[in-house]
Amino acid sequence: MRRRCLALAFLFLTACGDAEPGPDRADLDRDTLVSGYAFLTRETQREQDDEFLNPGFLWVDRGAGLFNSADAVRASCASCHGAGDRPLAGVAARYPRIDEETGKLTNLEGRINFCRIRHQAAEPLAPESEDLLALSAYVASLSRGVPIGIEPDERLAPYYAKGRDYFFTRRGQLNLACHHCHDRNWGRALRGDTISQGHGNGFPAYRLEWQSLGSLHRRFRDCDTGVRAAPRPLQSEDYLALELYLAQRASGLAVETPAIRP
Ligand code: HEC
Ligand code: HEC
Incomplete structure (x- = not known):
């Protein structure tokens, strides 16, 4: 040593x-x-x-697409978190935090998966999967400039x-x-x-x-x-x-x- x-x-x-x-x-x-x-x-x-030069915005754009998409069984994220009821601007700056249902610490990725399971009857997305990166980048980008x-x-x-x-x-x-x-x-x-x-x-x-x-x-x-x-x-x-x-x-x-x- x-x-x-x-x-x-x-x-x-x-x-x-x-x-x-x-x-x-x-x-x-x-x-x-x-x-x-x-x-x-x-x-x-x-x-x-620069949003046009920054390659990270490719994921943000993809995340925005996923956020707004719905299918026959699944409500879109936007249907609950759209303009009105539960807007997500500034939310990422307060994570990680305690999830009320489990009482455990969760980060933004975990929180997004809880919404998939609890509110969309969908499977959780795998950590580091393109879809989870895209959704978390999109949601976090809504807090750009917000102090942690x-x-x-x-x-x-x-x-x-x-x-x-x-x-x-x-x-x-x-x-x-x-x-x-x-x-x-x-x-x-x-x-x-x-x-x-x-x-x-x-x-x-x-x-x-x-x-x-x-x-x-x-x-x-x-x-x-x-x-x-x-x-x-x-x-x-x-x-x-x-x-x-x-x-x-x-x-x-x-x-x-x-x-x-x-
Ligand atoms: C041997 C030195 C070294 C150690 C020990 C180390 N890191 Fe790093 N870390 C770096 C270097 C070099 C980078 C890339 C340049 C930078 O952003 O600091 C980096 C980058 C990072 C970044 C990204 C910062 C940014 O703005 O993108 C985070 C977060 C980070 N480290 C956290 C940790 C944590 C947590 C640990 C302990 C588990 C750790 N590091 C241990 C050298 C180290
Ligand atoms: C059916 C309505 C519904 C849908 C669809 C939904 N959510 Fe949620 N979401 C909620 C509710 C309600 C909460 C508040 C916590 C709870 O009760 O689970 C929440 C909480 C959140 C939070 C944390 C907000 C905070 O203030 O801490 C994030 C981030 C989030 N949802 C992202 C998403 C994403 C991304 C999707 C799509 C993958 C999604 N939600 C789909 C209803 C929904």
């Missing part, structure tokens, strides 16, 4: 040799809060901002603690926590990228590396794999809790879905 620490020392001056994080481990300094957008090239920023803000709810506390713990726990062969890269070393270069603060405000996002749109949990899997740790399943309780911690940590940052990211 010692040698590996030395090898990474030029990057993680602060990561090695410190005590295992205890209860006093420090969260991101809120005065420095900044979106991953700030680390994009000027050109990629312009692409993200989780509504206070004491039932969230155990999930928040679990997500925070995941964020601060060292893992993988590199023995690094999310915290080491995204709290302590943001702004520094790593393998051709600049490490950001690791916020989820752009997801689902179009990643240039994927050449596709992908969910936040897929991004978590890439970061876990990056330190050679076993990634958790999409929609696992660990990743849902982590998503909650990140949302709380990013509160006030505007939703950018669909963002473009390296």
Whole structure:
């Protein structure tokens, strides 16, 4: 371990040799809060901002189509969430949250699947399927520019603690926590990228590396794999809790879905 620490020392001056994080481990300094957008090239920023250039809008458009479509047995999402009764603008900025029926933490993808099951008598969509990405990108895009803000709810506390713990726990062969890269070393270069603060405000996002749109949990899997740790399943309780911690940590940052990211 010692040698590996030395090898990474030029990057993680602060990561090695410190005590295992205890209860006093420090969260991101809120005065420095900044979106991953700030680390994009000027050109990629312009692409993200332009609905015609941003490839993520292909999924948003497809999602809008799915949202409005109905068939003989199934009411459309729009029939319940159209202009009048339950409009979804701003909703994504408040997720993840507790689902009242199950009492469990759910993110936007999970919530959409609950509506399919409960209100459309349809099968849930598979995580990372094109249809679920499209619908969640569409619904999240209705919150573009809205600041992330989780509504206070004491039932969230155990999930928040679990997500925070995941964020601060060292893992993988590199023995690094999310915290080491995204709290302590943001702004520094790593393998051709600049490490950001690791916020989820752009997801689902179009990643240039994927050449596709992908969910936040897929991004978590890439970061876990990056330190050679076993990634958790999409929609696992660990990743849902982590998503909650990140949302709380990013509160006030505007939703950018669909963002473009390296
Ligand atoms: C028959 C009416 C109906 C249909 C169809 C329906 N929903 Fe819903 N939806 C609801 C109701 C009612 C709620 C409030 C929670 C509940 O009772 O389940 C809700 C809640 C939601 C929420 C969370 C809103 C919030 O404020 O937290 C989202 C997001 C959502 N639906 C998306 C969708 C999508 C996407 C579809 C299509 C795949 C869809 N819904 C289809 C009735 C419907
Ligand atoms: C070895 C350093 C490292 C570790 C450890 C790490 N990441 Fe990352 N992460 C990166 C790099 C590099 C990127 C791509 C550039 C960027 O946006 O930061 C990234 C991107 C992200 C993004 C996307 C940010 C955006 O704006 O698109 C999120 C979210 C994220 N990481 C979360 C996590 C979480 C959660 C963990 C712990 C499970 C973690 N990361 C662990 C290096 C790391």
